[in-house]
Amino acid sequence: MDEKIALVSCSGLSPLGLVVRAATVELALDNENIVAACITEYSAQPNNCSPILDDAKIVSITGCSDDCVSVILKEKDIEVIKNIDAETLVKAYDLNPNDSIRLDDDGEEAVKVLKRFILSELESL
Secondary structure, three states: OOOOEEEEEOOOOOHHHHHHHHHHHHHHHHOOOEEEEEHHHHHHOOOOOOHHHOOOEEEEEEOOOOOHHHHHHHHOOOOOOEEEEHHHHHHHOOOOOOOOOOOOHHHHHHHHHHHHHHHHHHHOO
């Protein structure tokens, strides 16, 4: 995984939104070729997206079934090469984060699970 990867993630105010943000930001801090992108910035821009997406493979991280990230990126004609459904993954591990302000025990574990899963998915790109 040598190419630049932009993780565009859910920024919802639910507990899972916090989990997704924490996982993507931690991955960006720990990996030179990964950047965490702010979906709110893209939704606020009328006709363009930030240069952070230039020359990057775009991976969306969905927090719930509304899939706001993919909807916004599609409206901006941004090609997403992979969509990761965090909600399904967290449920599969029987985790139930329940605080949208601070990570509780399940939230911390969900971040770890999500980070491992994202990294494994990025290896296959």
